[in-house]
Amino acid sequence: MNILIGKDALDLKAFEQVVLHKAKVEIAPEAIERVEKSFKFLKDFTAEKIIYGINTGFGPMAQYRIDDADLKQLQYNLIRSHAAGSGHIIDEIYIRAAILARMNTLLLGYSGIHVEVVEQLARFLNLEIYPIIPEHGGVGASGDLVQLAHIALGLIGEGEAIYKGKRQPMADIFAKENLTPIGIHIREGLALINGTSTMTGIGLVNLINARNLYGWGIYSSAMLNQIVESYDDHISSALNGVKKHKGQNETAAHMRELLSDSKLLQKREEKLFNGTNSEKVFSEKVQEYYSLRCVPQILGPVLETIEKSEEILIGEINSVNDNPIIDAEAQNVFHGGNFHGDYVSFEMDKLKMATTKLSMLMERQLNFLLNDKINEKLPPFVNLGVLGLNMGVQGMQFTATSTVAENQMLSNSMYVHSIPNNNDNQDVVSMGANSALIAEKVIKNSFEVMSVHMIAIIQAVDYLEYEDKLSSKTKSTFQELRKVVPRFEQDGIGYTDIQKMRDFIYNHHIAI
Helix, strand or coil: CCEEECCCCCCHHHHHHHHCCCCCEEECHHHHHHHHHHHHHHHHHCCCCCCCCCCECCHHHHHCECCHHHHHHHHHHHHHHHCCCEEEECCHHHHHHHHHHHHHHHCCCCCCCCHHHHHHHHHHHHHCEEECCEEECCCCCCECHHHHHHHHHHHCCCCEEEECCEEEEHHHHHHHHCCCCCCCCCCHHHHHHCECHHHHHHHHHHHHHHHHHHHHHHHHHHHHHHHCCCECHHHCHHHHHCCCCHHHHHHHHHHHHHCCCCCCCECHHHHCCCCCCCCCCCCCCCCCCHHHHCHHHHHHHHHHHHHHHHHHHHHHHCCCCCCCEEECCCCEEECCCCCCCHHHHHHHHHHHHHHHHHHHHHHHHHHHHHCHHHHCCCCHHHCCCCECCECCCHHHHHHHHHHHHHHHHHCCCCCCCCCCECCCCECCCCCHHHHHHHHHHHHHHHHHHHHHHHHHHHHHHHHHCCHHHCCHHHHHHHHHHHHHCCCCCCCCCHHHHHHHHHHHHHHCCCCC
C-alpha cells in the first residue's frame, strides 16, 4: 500500500513505513494543487520586484541584482557550487529520510516551486535512487545547504547516486530509468537547498533507533534484577508513584510488566519484614547497587527526552523551513529565518546525552555481571569454561568500556558550537546536521555496548540455570537471543558474536 504524502501531517508511523520499510509514496492531489497555486502566484508576483534569491545573489551577495537573462543560471550555479560536501557518504536510510522530509515541506505549498520537483523527489523514493550526501558540509543555517545541494544536484541529473547498491553517475541512472532532469523555472535551486530536511530526517531515524535501544535497556535491567534475585519494591508503583515524573513511572511500569510472573524476584516484606531475621551482619545485600535499583530514575529521563524530541522533530518535518516564504493566500513573500536548525540541533544534543547515559548504565550493569567480587554468584567474566584457561566475556568488556568512553566524549554539545561564516552573514548557526550525525554515532555505539551486555546476560542465565525461572516475556526473548549467540564455554572469536548480536537487537524492537 502506498503512503499518501501531503494530505495530512506526516507522523512517525508513516515516516517509518517510507524510510525504514521502503513503502512507495503517492502525492495527495490537494498537495499538488497547493504547489501549483504557490508557483503561479510567485510567477505573477515577481514582476518588477526585488526578491531574495530570485533576482538577487545569495547570502552576503544579495546586494547584487541579477540580470533577467541569468536568472535560471543563478539557480544552477547555487546547486552546483554548494554540492561541496566531503567525508564519508551518509547511509542510504538517512538520504531516503532527507528526501522524504524535503518533499513533505515543499508540498505544504509555500516555496513557489514547479510541481515537477516534488514529483521527481517521489520518483527517487519509489525507484530507490539516493544522491550521495557527504557527512561534512552543513552548518545548519541557512539549513542544510550543502547536504541538500547534493540532492538537488541529483534532481537536475548531475552528480552521483547510490542505485541498486552501487555508486553510479546520475546521468547513467537517468538513462536506465528514462528520467528527465527537472527544469529551473523561478527558484527551484534555493527552495531545494534552503531548509532543515537532512538534519530532521536523520534525527527522526535516530529517534526510532533510540526508542528501540531504550526498550533493550528495560529488558537488560529486568534480566539483571532476576539474575541477582533482587527485591521488587524499587519498581513498585507505590515507590515510583510518589516521584512525579512520567518517564520514571512508565519505565517502572514497563519493568513490572516484563517481570510480572518471574519466579526470581523477592518480596522484602517476606524476607526482611517478618521479624525473624537475627543476623548481625547480613549475608545478602539489603539494597542492590544503583545500576539495578535506580533504573526507573535513570532511564525515565531518557524516555522523556526521546518523546519530547519526537514532538519537536515531527513538528519540524511538517513545517515550512524555507526562505523566503511564498504565501499565496496573503499575496506576499516573507523573508526571515525558518531554515534555522536550532530546534533540531538542540534535540539531537539532548538525545545523544540521554543515549550516552543509557550506555553508561549498561556498562555498569555489565561490570556487575563480570566482577565476581561484587555479584558474588557468578564466575569471573561469566566464564563457563575453565577458569584461567578460558576467558569468558573478558575481551568483549574492553570493547564495551572503550565505546562508552567515546560516547562520553561525543556528548559535548554541537548546539553551542556556533561558528560565524559566509562573510559573517551567517553569524549564529545551529550545526544541526553535525549534531544529528554525532547522535547517530552515539546510538550505534550504544547498540554495540548493549550487544556485549546481552551476551553476558544470557551466559549468566545459563550458568545459574535460571531459564525456567525467568518471567515468560524475558524467557521468550532469552531463547531468541540464544539462537543468535549459542552458549559457549570454549573461547571463540569475539567480534563475530558481537556483530551478530548487534544486528539482531538493532533490527528487533523489544516488546515492552
